[in-house]
Amino acid sequence: MGDFQIKKQPKKYDAVIVGSGAGGGMAAYILAHAGLKVCMIEAGPMYDPQKNVTQLKNPWDSPRRGASTKLRPFGDFDACYGGWSLEGEPYTKESGTQWDWWRARMLGGRTNHWGRISLRFGPRDFKRKSIDGLGEDWPIGYEEVKPFYDRVDKMIGIFGTNEGLENDPDGIFLKPPKPRLHELFIKNAATQAGVRVIPSRLSILTQKLNDDRGVCFFCGQCGRNCSMAKADFSSPNVLIYPALKTGNIDVVANAMAREVLTNKEGLATGVSYVNKDDMTEYQVEGRVVILAASACESARLLLNSKSTRHPNGLANNSNVVGKYLHDSTGAALGGVLPQLFDRKRYNEDGVGGMHVYSPWWLDNKKLDFPRGYHIEYWGGMGQPSYGFNWGIESLNGKYLVKGKKKEAGGYGASLKEDNRYFYGAGVGMAGRGEAIPLESNYCEIDPTVVDKYGIPVLKFNVKWSDNEIKQAKHMKETFKEIMHNMGAVITWGGDDDEKNNWGLSRPGEIIHEAGTVRMGNDPRRSALNKWSQAHDCKNLFCVDGGQFVSQADKNITWTILALSMRASEYIIDEMKKQNL
Amino acid sequence: MDRRKSLKLIATGAIAGGTIATGCTTGEEKAKEVKSAEPVFALDRSPDELVYEKKLLAQEKFFSEHEMSTITVLADIIIPKDEVSGSASDAKVPEFIEFIVKDMPQHQVPLKGGLRWLDMYCLKQYGKAFKDCSSQQQIEVVDAIAYPNKAKADMKQGVAFFSLMRNLTVTGFYTSEIGVKDLGYAGNRPTQWNGVPPEVLKQYNLAYTEKELNECVSFSG
Numbered sequence: 001m002g003d004f005q006i007k008k009q010p011k012k013y014d015a016v017i018v019g020s021g022a023g024g025g026m027a028a029y030i031l032a033h034a035g036l037k038v039c040m041i042e043a044g045p046m047y048d049p050q051k052n053v054t055q056l057k058n059p060w061d062s063p064r065r066g067a068s069t070k071l072r073p074f075g076d077f078d079a080c081y082g083g084w085s086l087e088g089e090p091y092t093k094e095s096g097t098q099w100d101w102w103r104a105r106m107l108g109g110r111t112n113h114w115g116r117i118s119l120r121f122g123p124r125d126f127k128r129k130s131i132d133g134l135g136e137d138w139p140i141g142y143e144e145v146k147p148f149y150d151r152v153d154k155m156i157g158i159f160g161t162n163e164g165l166e167n168d169p170d171g172i173f174l175k176p177p178k179p180r181l182h183e184l185f186i187k188n189a190a191t192q193a194g195v196r197v198i199p200s201r202l203s204i205l206t207q208k209l210n211d212d213r214g215v216c217f218f219c220g221q222c223g224r225n226c227s228m229a230k231a232d233f234s235s236p237n238v239l240i241y242p243a244l245k246t247g248n249i250d251v252v253a254n255a256m257a258r259e260v261l262t263n264k265e266g267l268a269t270g271v272s273y274v275n276k277d278d279m280t281e282y283q284v285e286g287r288v289v290i291l292a293a294s295a296c297e298s299a300r301l302l303l304n305s306k307s308t309r310h311p312n313g314l315a316n317n318s319n320v321v322g323k324y325l326h327d328s329t330g331a332a333l334g335g336v337l338p339q340l341f342d343r344k345r346y347n348e349d350g351v352g353g354m355h356v357y358s359p360w361w362l363d364n365k366k367l368d369f370p371r372g373y374h375i376e377y378w379g380g381m382g383q384p385s386y387g388f389n390w391g392i393e394s395l396n397g398k399y400l401v402k403g404k405k406k407e408a409g410g411y412g413a414s415l416k417e418d419n420r421y422f423y424g425a426g427v428g429m430a431g432r433g434e435a436i437p438l439e440s441n442y443c444e445i446d447p448t449v450v451d452k453y454g455i456p457v458l459k460f461n462v463k464w465s466d467n468e469i470k471q472a473k474h475m476k477e478t479f480k481e482i483m484h485n486m487g488a489v490i491t492w493g494g495d496d497d498e499k500n501n502w503g504l505s506r507p508g509e510i511i512h513e514a515g516t517v518r519m520g521n522d523p524r525r526s527a528l529n530k531w532s533q534a535h536d537c538k539n540l541f542c543v544d545g546g547q548f549v550s551q552a553d554k555n556i557t558w559t560i561l562a563l564s565m566r567a568s569e570y571i572i573d574e575m576k577k578q579n580l
Numbered sequence: 581m582d583r584r585k586s587l588k589l590i591a592t593g594a595i596a597g598g599t600i601a602t603g604c605t606t607g608e609e610k611a612k613e614v615k616s617a618e619p620v621f622a623l624d625r626s627p628d629e630l631v632y633e634k635k636l637l638a639q640e641k642f643f644s645e646h647e648m649s650t651i652t653v654l655a656d657i658i659i660p661k662d663e664v665s666g667s668a669s670d671a672k673v674p675e676f677i678e679f680i681v682k683d684m685p686q687h688q689v690p691l692k693g694g695l696r697w698l699d700m701y702c703l704k705q706y707g708k709a710f711k712d713c714s715s716q717q718q719i720e721v722v723d724a725i726a727y728p729n730k731a732k733a734d735m736k737q738g739v740a741f742f743s744l745m746r747n748l749t750v751t752g753f754y755t756s757e758i759g760v761k762d763l764g765y766a767g768n769r770p771t772q773w774n775g776v777p778p779e780v781l782k783q784y785n786l787a788y789t790e791k792e793l794n795e796c797v798s799f800s801g
Binding site for chain 2: 045052053054056057058059060061062063064065066067069071072076077079081087106159161174175176177178179180181184199206207217218219220221228339343344345346347348349350351381382383384385386387388389390391392393397407408409410411412413415416419420423
């Protein structure tokens with residue numbers, strides 16, 4: 001290392017943002033357009049969807065035919081760099097507890113590959129404690145967030161339908177795509193089971209929104225990020241590159257934030273980071289510091305930012321930073337729909353994701369678990385990739401193929417016939433539910449372990465409660481009924497029982513972590529106020545999933561975007577009033 | 581909207597608007613630099629992947645020539661040429677298998693060991709390695725290991741090996757250009773989704789509701 005020193009960036013910024021996903025991207029966009037000078041720090045490499053392309057590739061363009069690797073766990077064409085374990089960046093777990101931690105490392109983070117499921121929280125989702133006595137109410141309600149949801153809808157674009165559902169609020173929607181064939185079967189079967197099925201709500205442009213972006217051309221590959229038409233939401237395509245046009249943003253990539261710097265008065269002065277390319281240490285100064293590094297990374301940064309004024313970590317007088325960590329629940333099953341054997345071929349790629357879904361349809365007061373879930377569906381004639389028809393011996397002996405009974409397994413021309421016959425008959429579904437955020441579920445700084453940059457790492461301590469397990473049981477029972485109603489045969493996920501928590505996903509696995517830097521009115525019980533601003537440090541903000549009090553049975557991105565927009569405008573306002 | 585025009589625009593990338601190069605950092609330049617040295621993966625790679633894959637491709641061949649010939653014979657028995665499409669070896673499935681065992685080392689022992697099991701079995705039965713057996717003898721062996729439910733108990737190791745060969749061959753074939761065409765997968769290209777084709781709806785006795793027709797996006801022509 002030789003000459004070890006800390007380099008100070010000479011330029012002073014109005015805002016330093018850590019992280020470039022939905023929260024960081026939106027903050028950068030709003031602040032830069034208001035004329036503020038912004039420095040964005042990103043732990044991963046630069047990435048430009050216009051140049052870094054996996055969209056419209058054929059399976060054979062990947063020698064592993066789209067299979068996953070440790071470096072691209074969602075498959076070779078997926079647009080997200082990062083993974084469940086990063087070289088030289090460990091995390092630890094308390095024994096007997098679970099947490100799977102997904103860390104995206106690239107400009108735009110996981111917005112580059114996410115499911116584009118863009119659900120507003122409903123009025124009840126902000127006030128759950130008042131309804132069932134569990135968890136905590138948010139310090140804000142739907143009416144306060146609604147104007148921002150409306151603006152996010154219009155600015156970023158989303159399709160869906162106004163259904164007038166009380167807790168799944170209407171929005172400003174583009175038209176949804178028509179259901180695919182298997183989705184029509186699902187809709188009928190679910191309706192029979194009393195489960196409402198409505199058009200999904202995805203941030204994909206089925207119609208023209210503005211001149212900078214095209215429209216969806218239905219390749220079904222949003223997971224690869226829409227390089228060709230920018231027709232789905234990702235932070236780089238929709239927020240960061242447009243914001244860069246203002247000339248007000250500097251992006252520093254491959255920069256791993258070490259801590260938030262504070263002065264004698266306890267105010268934030270900037271961020272220190274290590275340049276991952278040459279291991280040089282830097283400091284960058286800003287009038288405000290905005291954390292958007294993901295719920296757990298933001299908590300880690302705060303806990304690692306100790307000073308005389310903030311001995312318990314920054315913004316942590318309440319001692320809640322790292323606590324109330326929770327993920328969506330998940331359970332899934334799948335199988336085949338025999339009606340679809342030997343089906344006619346046509347292009348049904350559609351948008352990247354389901355065309356219909358089921359919002360929560362029941363009243364938890366009448367059930368033995370307190371919170372709801374929504375159902376996502378899939379199936380049909382997708383692009384083949386690694387794993388295609390793996391285990392065909394479990395199918396081709398069970399069903400007549402073109403009217404003939406066959407022996408399971410086999411080879412030759414007969415096997416080729418089977419592969420054609422079964423193609424496109426798959427169908428499946430998954431629940432995504434609300435967990436109760438608990439104080440006893442947390443991440444903290446591991447007192448003994450550092451990563452390769454010398455930054456103390458997180459230790460997790462999370463367990464599901466009975467509430468989540470009972471919810472997963474209910475999911476499985478519902479899915480089985482839907483599958484039964486359409487005559488589908490379950491080939492996986494149908495054998496779960498209490499021994500494996502009914503197939504409930506591991507905490508963290510659904511990648512909707514939230515709650516670690518929660519907001520609230522009471523500074524003794526929350527880290528942030530209702531403007532995403534630290535109670536203990538007025539020029540520090542957290543605009544990612546960390547600020548969530550609870551996360552409903554709604555994927556959290558749309559709410560991150562709305563709250564980040566809201567916090568950013570509050571920052572501009574407070575700066576004008578010279579309060580910041 | 582003019583459909584042909586929009587598809588043309590999509591094809592050229594113009595529809596997405598210009599690329600913005602401001603704020604370019606050293607990371608980005610670096611990624612570009614290494615990228616040009618990587619001919620095999622025709623898709624975006626992260627800097628970490630470029631390092632990993634360079635090492636992967638620099639490895640020596642995993643299978644011997646003898647083993648590759650055996651794999652080729654087996655793959656073409658599993659997926660032969662027929663009236664619709666070519667064979668596994670036409671689709672370069674053996675090359676795919678050679679690559680994938682490097683990328684997924686968990687397949688190495690089951691395949692290498694399985695190939696040896698097969699040769700030893702053939703040596704005992706016919707006095708020759710599998711690849712040197714007559715076609716009739718090869719099919720006789722394959723018949724003894726290709727059907728998991730009726731195979732004899734003492735052939736189960738062979739069954740496990742053949743099932744893995746079948747899985748890799750099927751997956752390799754149907755993700756090749758020949759295989760995708762055989763399957764009739766019609767997507768991965770710009771289009772306008774107008775719903776399930778009318779004749780298919782009719783076949784399944786289904787119809788879109790009035791509500792769906794009104795609320796969903798539709799395209800003319």
